[in-house]
Amino acid sequence: MASRRLCLLAVVMLAVLIPSGAAIEAAEPAGRIVVGTAADPETLDPQMSASLPTWNIARNTFETLLFRDMKTFGYSPGLAESYRLVNDTTWQFKLRRGVKFHNGEEFNADAVKFSVDRVLNPEQKSPSRGLNVLIDRVEIVDPYTVNIITKKPMPMLPERFTTPGFTGTISMLPPKYVREKGDQHFAANPIGTGPYRVVKWSKGESVELEANKDYWRGAPKIKTVVFQAIPEASTRVSAILTGQADIIAAVPPDTIDTIKRDANVRIAETDVDGMPPHVQINTTRGGPLADVRVRQALGLAIDMDLVVKRLLRGHGVQRALPLDPRAFGFNPKLALHKPNLDRAKKLLGEAGHPNGQGIPELLFIFPTGGRYLMGESVAEYVAQQFGKLGVRVKLSPGEYGAWLTAMRDKKSYDLGMIGWGGGGRFDVGDTMFFQLHSQSPFSWFDNKEFDGLLDRAREVSDPEARKALYAKAQALAIDQAPLLPAHQTNSIFAVRQNVVWNPAIGEMILLYEAERK
Amino acid sequence: MTTSWLVRRLIYAAITLVVISMVVFSLVRMTGDPVLLFLPQDATQADIDRVRRQFGFEDPLIQQYRRFLVSALRGDFGVSIKFQEPVLDVVTRRLPATVQLASAAMLLTLAVALPAGIVSALRRNSLLDRLTMTAVVLGQSMPSYWLGVMLILLVSVQWRLLPAFGYGTLAHLVLPAVTLSAFFIARIARLTRSGMLEVLKSDYIRTAEAKGLPVTSVVLKHALKNAGLPIITIVGIEFGTLLGGTVITETIFAWPGLGRLAVDAIYGRDYPVVQTIVLLVSAIFVSLNLIVDVLYRWIDPRIELG
Numbered sequence: 001m002a003s004r005r006l007c008l009l010a011v012v013m014l015a016v017l018i019p020s021g022a023a024i025e026a027a028e029p030a031g032r033i034v035v036g037t038a039a040d041p042e043t044l045d046p047q048m049s050a051s052l053p054t055w056n057i058a059r060n061t062f063e064t065l066l067f068r069d070m071k072t073f074g075y076s077p078g079l080a081e082s083y084r085l086v087n088d089t090t091w092q093f094k095l096r097r098g099v100k101f102h103n104g105e106e107f108n109a110d111a112v113k114f115s116v117d118r119v120l121n122p123e124q125k126s127p128s129r130g131l132n133v134l135i136d137r138v139e140i141v142d143p144y145t146v147n148i149i150t151k152k153p154m155p156m157l158p159e160r161f162t163t164p165g166f167t168g169t170i171s172m173l174p175p176k177y178v179r180e181k182g183d184q185h186f187a188a189n190p191i192g193t194g195p196y197r198v199v200k201w202s203k204g205e206s207v208e209l210e211a212n213k214d215y216w217r218g219a220p221k222i223k224t225v226v227f228q229a230i231p232e233a234s235t236r237v238s239a240i241l242t243g244q245a246d247i248i249a250a251v252p253p254d255t256i257d258t259i260k261r262d263a264n265v266r267i268a269e270t271d272v273d274g275m276p277p278h279v280q281i282n283t284t285r286g287g288p289l290a291d292v293r294v295r296q297a298l299g300l301a302i303d304m305d306l307v308v309k310r311l312l313r314g315h316g317v318q319r320a321l322p323l324d325p326r327a328f329g330f331n332p333k334l335a336l337h338k339p340n341l342d343r344a345k346k347l348l349g350e351a352g353h354p355n356g357q358g359i360p361e362l363l364f365i366f367p368t369g370g371r372y373l374m375g376e377s378v379a380e381y382v383a384q385q386f387g388k389l390g391v392r393v394k395l396s397p398g399e400y401g402a403w404l405t406a407m408r409d410k411k412s413y414d415l416g417m418i419g420w421g422g423g424g425r426f427d428v429g430d431t432m433f434f435q436l437h438s439q440s441p442f443s444w445f446d447n448k449e450f451d452g453l454l455d456r457a458r459e460v461s462d463p464e465a466r467k468a469l470y471a472k473a474q475a476l477a478i479d480q481a482p483l484l485p486a487h488q489t490n491s492i493f494a495v496r497q498n499v500v501w502n503p504a505i506g507e508m509i510l511l512y513e514a515e516r517k
Numbered sequence: 518m519t520t521s522w523l524v525r526r527l528i529y530a531a532i533t534l535v536v537i538s539m540v541v542f543s544l545v546r547m548t549g550d551p552v553l554l555f556l557p558q559d560a561t562q563a564d565i566d567r568v569r570r571q572f573g574f575e576d577p578l579i580q581q582y583r584r585f586l587v588s589a590l591r592g593d594f595g596v597s598i599k600f601q602e603p604v605l606d607v608v609t610r611r612l613p614a615t616v617q618l619a620s621a622a623m624l625l626t627l628a629v630a631l632p633a634g635i636v637s638a639l640r641r642n643s644l645l646d647r648l649t650m651t652a653v654v655l656g657q658s659m660p661s662y663w664l665g666v667m668l669i670l671l672v673s674v675q676w677r678l679l680p681a682f683g684y685g686t687l688a689h690l691v692l693p694a695v696t697l698s699a700f701f702i703a704r705i706a707r708l709t710r711s712g713m714l715e716v717l718k719s720d721y722i723r724t725a726e727a728k729g730l731p732v733t734s735v736v737l738k739h740a741l742k743n744a745g746l747p748i749i750t751i752v753g754i755e756f757g758t759l760l761g762g763t764v765i766t767e768t769i770f771a772w773p774g775l776g777r778l779a780v781d782a783i784y785g786r787d788y789p790v791v792q793t794i795v796l797l798v799s800a801i802f803v804s805l806n807l808i809v810d811v812l813y814r815w816i817d818p819r820i821e822l823g
Contacts, residue, residue, distance in 0.1 A: 050556060050560075125568065130564045187601070203611075204610070204614075205771070205773035228771070230682055231771060232770075232771070234666050234669070234769075238670065238681040238682070242673050242677065242680070244681055401550075401553070401554050401786055404553050404554060405553060408553070441562060
């Protein structure tokens with residue numbers, strides 16, 4: 001019975017992976033596009049970074065076994081033509097033939113084994129290792145077939161082989177080149193299979209990419225792409241207005257009107273996989289916040305629709321939970337939150353805290369420096385609304401390092417703002433683990449039933465069974481109210497009118513299909 | 518200028534640097550843990566503990582400091598946590614851009630401030646003097662983050678005359694150099710003016726004038742040479758300040774220099790990089806002070822220095 005279900009599953013998976021057509025004959029790549037981003041990369045080795053600037057480059061120069069399907073947001077074939085689950089702990093990938101790395105080295109089973117082993121090797125210190133410890137080993141079946149064997153069932157495995165540049169993802173590296181040249185050389189002179197290759201890295205300044213003419217899906221249309229670091233947001237905006245940049249990332253909402261006045265520039269944004277910064281309530285310290293009625297009352301005081309319309313000026317969406325509805329396992333039955341100040345006051349009274357009596361001043365930690373779109377304003381709004389219930393809030397803005405340390409401290413704060421998303425994490429269980437599982441260093445929620453649901457889902461291979469467990473976990477998270485009502489912020493870019501490009505998912509800047517008018 | 522005096526000064530300089538290194542070493546460590554920032558937000562506790570051990574952050578602070586000092590004396594400043602390469606490589610790669618910017622700003626300062634100060638002093642209380650001094654006060658009170666952004670909006674976005682940011686050509690250098698020098702131009706112009714006014718009142722200038730010497734000779738040879746001493750001091754020390762003070766200008770103009778590296782390193786708790794930059798800038802500062810002292814004694818042997 002079990003094996004029959006597995007067979008069925010394998011067939012379904014194969015059906016999803018329809019091989020793509022032959023590469024389209026295209027004209028010689030030409031022209032140049034400058035992309036202005038907030039920061040410069042610290043390394044160009046996609047397996048050794050946990051930061052967006054590195055990922056921006058990696059997403060255009062490296063590839064993974066599977067790709068993200070931009071319509072269904074599931075998986076589509078990448079460097080692997082297909083994959084199937086042989087048994088609960090063995091995943092077999094059939095590799096694409098004829099793919100070459102930028103230096104001419106052939107992509108094959110050796111490259112897969114090398115790339116996975118490198119991430120798993122503790123000596124390598126890859127930040128992606130932690131999310132892959134369940135992988136036991138890679139077995140080469142033949143030059144174009146590999147078996148990836150896990151220690152326990154690992155339904156998240158395909159996710160780890162999808163979209164380069166996201167913590168935990170395993171990009172494919174050329175074994176001979178890395179072995180011969182060494183890690184340090186590779187970090188500055190990376191070689192992948194992607195549509196672009198790195199030709200020049202002026203550290204602290206820019207990274208120049210050139211079209212890979214032999215790319216297996218056909219050469220890209222643009223010849224040269226420059227990723228330019230412009231840390232100051234107002235300078236970034238000036239760069240797009242003067243045409244010194246063709247695309248800029250992380251556009252501050254208050255500059256959008258200025259940008260729109262220039263007919264040569266347009267705003268391009270996406271809500272897919274936008275960052276969902278949420279405010280979490282510390283339920284683990286006892287006191288009034290351990291009472292679910294108090295938490296529900298606090299949630300009822302917040303009008304997230306108003307936050308999105310006024311503070312974000314419409315550049316976001318209200319959500320029941322800080323999860324993307326297009327991610328695997330999202331519970332579509334969750335209703336959007338409706339604020340109700342009267343009910344909030346009543347609930348607080350029932351809990352023995354009429355007008356907030358007996359509730360100590362709540363300490364609220366949130367990050368500064370525009371880490372989350374209008375994050376500081378959202379925090380102020382929350383404090384103001386709680387005031388209407390008689391609950392006092394002490395705002396404690398923290399610079400990145402201080403904030404990160406505070407979020408891992410389960411004992412000192414009552415409220416905290418943090419976001420999990422925007423990086424291609426397309427499995428709600430994966431996201432909820434970091435948000436709410438008691439084993440997550442950032443979770444301020446400790447609920448055995450919730451932990452159990454996620455733990456079971458982590459070992460269930462059947463997608464439908466996993467979805468059911470995720471749905472229950474989401475309903476429980478609404479009911480227990482460890483988070484305030486949520487929203488998701490759009491990723492906002494500005495683009496010159498003569499450039500054809502649109503953001504697909506969150507912060508990802510994928511330039512393979514970009515062209516000039 | 519005795520040798521023992523010079524030796525004594527050198528010892529002082531060395532002591533200053535050691536004290537600074539201690540302060541920086543303990544200060545950066547008081548601000549938080551670099552390991553959390555280096556690892557992804559979703560790193561496991563095991564990962565964090567492992568990296569902490571690898572960097573030796575679990576050892577007592579004294580031991581860590583001793584290790585740092587011993588290697589630093591051997592010219593080894595450690596490995597950057599963020600970039601995973603020797604700190605010295607990271608820092609020296611960024612140094613030329615900053616030196617270029619600071620030098621351009623200094624030249625611009627001298628080219629504008631000295632003539633402005635001299636002319637103001639000569640035409641004291643004239644309209645020209647008042648205009649110059651008003652401009653100077655403006656220059657001194659405009660914060661560089663405001664001035665930089667305004668210059669970009671006006672010169673680059675509105676008039677399309679110069680690039681808004683970037684590094685490489687002379688055109689790229691103009692706006693950052695103007696932004697960086699505005700404050701110093703103001704300072705040095707005022708100093709020149711007051712110095713000149715002081716000197717112009719003295720007897721030997723009256724004598725020189727009475728002798729019928731041409732004005733340029735009086736001003737440049739007699740007055741400026743004597744008013745010049747405090748200016749040399751300030752210029753010397755301010756060059757150190759310029760080198761260390763490029764932080765904001767470099768961030769605004771996306772200039773790939775040391776200042777931006779320092780800010781990033783502080784936010785990222787990249788201890789080795791922060792320590793090395795602070796030490797480097799301190800060393801430059803201390804050396805400049807020393808050079809100024811030596812120059813002083815050389816220009817005016819009457820001056821006794823302790």
